[in-house]
Amino acid sequence: MSRIPEAHLIHSRLRLRQLRLMLALDELGSLRRAADEIGMTQPAATKMLHEAENLLGVELFERMSRGMRATPFGETVIYYARMVFAELSGMREELAALESGNLGRVTIGAIPALASGLLxxxxxxxxQSHPRLSMSIQVDTSDVLVQALLQDQLDVVLGRIPPGARADELLFDSLGEEALCVIVGAQHPLASATAQDLSWGQLQGMTWVLQQHPSPMRSIINQAFYNAQLDIPSSIVETTSIMTLLSLIQQTDMLGVTPLSVVNEYPGKHLLAVLPIEFEPRLPPYGLITRRHRIKSSAMQAFMGSVRTVYEQQVQETD
Incomplete structure (x- = not known):
């Protein structure tokens, strides 16, 4: 029979001060130093830790010859304690924002292909609708952004669920799919090539501008060469910047891969050429990604609602 109590007992008996002690103990490794950190005596801290362990029915920290170390049970409690205090900090910021007449603040992650268009x-x-809403933007690949989201460094990500992500901890609101294309500068020798003239084998020996592995887009490109029974190109320039990619393509004989929507929306698209070669593998859909157990603030809800509205308008414009 499980020693772990029912959730309602934890809700009513576990105290924030106990969680603060565990975070301090995990950081400092010493009960005396942890007690000093939160302003209490060592005997009181020892009693508080014992009370928490008795309540949860498990040992949270191992007593070592030099200090203390979290058990697997303790590591789990510490993980959720960090989330609790992150949510409380978010609550405080939102209350302060509402008090001053602001809607609040939202930290957003976006993949490069969506940063210049939808975002x-x-x-x-x-x-226009919320002039005092504060927004912070981070542009990167989906693997980097989702990791930041899981560490509570971002509120919401506009991107894809990367391979290997802890999908059970995420909520995904799918928006759409993007087709990938290979691009070159308009003056490139292959710019006027036909589909019959091109093969992956011909392109394999050229210099490519690609996203870093393990981004979803890079995985698709690697898969395309694998399907053609070819090695990955040996000459690669890696960047997450769309502007760097487009600039390199225009000024050199390098090849790049980007969503077709980026090319169509680029003001200088006449300086580019899309090669008539298709990808068999497809990118997974993109959408809004949030933490499953994260309560959405007013600022998050406003941003996510606006993304959906703007996306629907874009779809209607292209129909």
Whole structure:
């Protein structure tokens, strides 16, 4: 029979001060130093830790010859304690924002292909309806952004669920799919090539501008060469910046891979050429990604609602 108590007992008996002690103990490794950190005596801290362990029915920290170390049970409690205090900090920021007449703050992660289109239009729309909403933007690949989301460094990600992500901890609101294309500069020798003229084998020996592994887009490109029974190109320039990619493509004989929507929305698209070669593997859909157990603030809800509205408008414009 499990020693772990029912959730309602934990809710009513576990105290924030006990969680603060565990975080301090995990960071400092010493009960005396942890007690000093939160402003209490060592005997009181020892009693508080014992009370928490008795309540949860498990040992949370091992007593070592030099200090203390979290058990697997303790590591789990510490993980959730960090989330509790992160949520409390978020609550405080939102209360302060509402008090000052602001909607609040939202930290957003976006993949490069969506940053210049969907995200830009969403921000412009939001600033008209909520001029005092504060937004912080991080542009990177989905694997980097989702990791930051899981560490509570971001509120919401506009991107894809990367391979190997802890999908059970995430909520995914799918928006759409993107087709990938291989691009070169308009002056490139292959710019006027036909589909009959091109093969992956011909392109394999050229210099490519690609995203870093293990981004979803890079995985698709690697798969395309694998399907063609070819090695990955040996000459690669890696970047997450769309502008760097487009600049290199225009000024050199390098090849790049980008969503077709990026090319169509690029003001200088006449300086580019899309090669008539298709990808068999497809990118997974993109959408809004949040933490499963994270309560959505007013600022998050406003941003996510605006993304959906702007996306639907874009779909209608292209129909």
């Amino acid at each position: 830009t239009r969403t921000i412009a729309t939001l600033k």
